Amino acid sequence: MNRRKFLNLTGTFTGGSLLLPDFLYSFGAQNNLVFGEQCLVFVQLNGGNDGLNTFIPFEDPLYYDLRPKIAISKNEILNSAKGMAFHPALKGFASMQQSGDLSVIQNVGYPNPVRSHFRSQEIWQTAPTNQEYLNEGWLGRYLDLQCKEHQPTAGINIDSIDNLALKGEEPNSITVKDPNRFITKNRQENDSQLSDNPQLDFVRKIASSVVEGSDDIQKALSKSAVSDVIYPKTSLAKNLEWISKLIKGNLNSKVYYTSLGGFDTHDNQLSIHKNKLTELNDAVFSFYQDLKKSQQLQNVTIVVFSEFGRRVKDNGRGTDHGTAAPMFIIGGNNRGKIIGKNPNLLDLDNGDLKHEIDFRSVYNSLLKNKLDFDSSQIGIRNKPLEGLF
Template identity: 85%
Template sequence: MDRRKFLAITGTFTGGSLLLPDFLYSFGTQTNLVLGEQCLVFIQLNGGNDGLNTFIPFEDALYANLRPNIAISKNEVLNSTKGMGFHPALKGFATMQQNGDLSVIQNVGYKNPVRSHFRSQEIWQTAPTQQEYLNDGWLGRYLDLQCKEHQPTAGINIDNIDNLALKGEEPNSITVKEPNRFVVKGKAETESQLSTNPQLDFVRKIANSVVEGSDEIQKALAKSAPSDVVYPKTDLAKNLEWISKLIKGNLNSKVYYTSLGGFDTHDNQLAIHKNKLTDLNDAVFSFYTDLKKSQQLQYVTIVVFSEFGRRVKDNGRGTDHGTAAPMFVIGGNNRGKILGRNPILSDLDNGDLKHEIDFRSVYASILKNKLHFDASKIGIQNKALDGLF
């Protein structure tokens, strides 16, 4: 019997969560839910989202002066608070903030910023101390310590390619694009069948992980309660709908990850950015509504971020690669606040925003407050951000 099933039978408290014994469900409980089980959902905006046109410092005269071709009109900004407001495409984000379910973290970045998409994404995904190159992701390192034994679905990446953030020494995560089609026939090998060759054993462990993960995912989908929320017909919305089904089907993964590309807006930014933010808004708000109706939102913390922001001054048609940008945290009983100062457009670093909050401090806060985990155990030495939860 594996550890998860043993805990379910004994009804043990673990990590602040109560796992109900299976025999109780014969007495009228509708779904096999794990009460209080926290999980994280990361939405990565690839290409470098323009934070200044996402959460907009519309009262700062320098905003319009430095962006004569792409500035959003004051009359269009949504949910204005302390001189900041959302892009008009982000009506759902404005509603979530008004509901007290969305926090904005201003000016997030890191020292000596890198403007390469690949390298900056890698830095966010591995969370190095001094920009050293790491083979494992920060979430993969967390799962290596969290999973006392191999758990193939501890992390789920809904995508076509693996995500470095989830890579660890053990295969505790799975990448899958269409969960309902992820059916692998076969039987996992037992430990007695493994060889003395460590490389071959690792390959077999991955193969076993795929088989076991496929079984767990199909079981969760079968148990997932139907939803009356109609998601948009976009890739991100479909990915988030899958994640909702897996959460409600009691897969009990600690981390879910997905992404949305197309934010590299060097040209034709007004139209492209509006379309991308509309995709983001509609998908996330449907996911949020689904979780709220199923009473899961308090257990699910959604994190939206990009590898860097854009330059403050426009280039005539768009913006080039920049540095600091806002992060958004939704659900998980966050405080619904705006953390950090408004972007200071009068004090730039060679035309770029100066970062004020290190992204690793946000990671440390999420690990500490939602997963009761000490971030220093995976090499993150930054102090946890206060005021988020």
């Protein structure tokens, strides 16, 4: 089944309140995972975030020469260090770095970059060796090996559509839009099959898995301590607030995933990008404060990334699809460093940044250092990124 069909079919069973036909119900005992306390939280920035205007090489005159219409003034930048600084909308990110809780990984990408949103997201989500097409995501493959038995809530995707990164041979993750409304209509055992079609029967298995996990989500929400952190009234902030509640309620999922769209800034970039970075900053910083106050930050590693950056030269009002861009790692006892060389605006590949760090090296480091897992078991053989943890 190709990815588009998979998302269309499984999307029927996700988000909001769960209302499934009675014949889809199938139940089994669900035990919380006990793999230790560490978990990963991914925030995917869809559309291709402009890394050069997010973490800015303000000391390089070429930055201003190549971006006369959209460069961020030196008078506005935040927390300058080693020739780099944050966009003025990222006050929380600057504060987290000053506190030693945020690492910036510069020039992250992959060889022979693809500028298609859909395909590049697919590459990041499946982590193939040579851009081959894979049916399972890198986190789904990890969960397949890590879960000795079927665990519906091993991975949680807070979104309106499923995420390929979490897709495995077994449905060890579920997608939900609003965990508070994520309840089953009734409880009824039924062994009837959806159809004789194995693809549709796989969807039935996903639906059953969703039902199995709903009780554990509700239990975690009921046990979660009330936070005194006030989250912004945005969709990303709400998603991260849900994730915080599930973590504090001991759901014990190993992976949480959510996303923020709107970063495809071909036009009117200064205004649009500022608004999106503000939404990102305020949501993530609230989440960070919540985890820190509840003494969970050392157990939670937040990963912020986009499928590619933007071209170095502006197009007059914005930027077009590019290649390498920074990743941000928050919490999880990371070292709070700036990793990698500053973007080299003099040595470009047909107007684009050359990637220095392969994203799969970052994945390897996360799996090795946070989840005690050998990434070669899921086909990731890049060396782990040094100096992150």
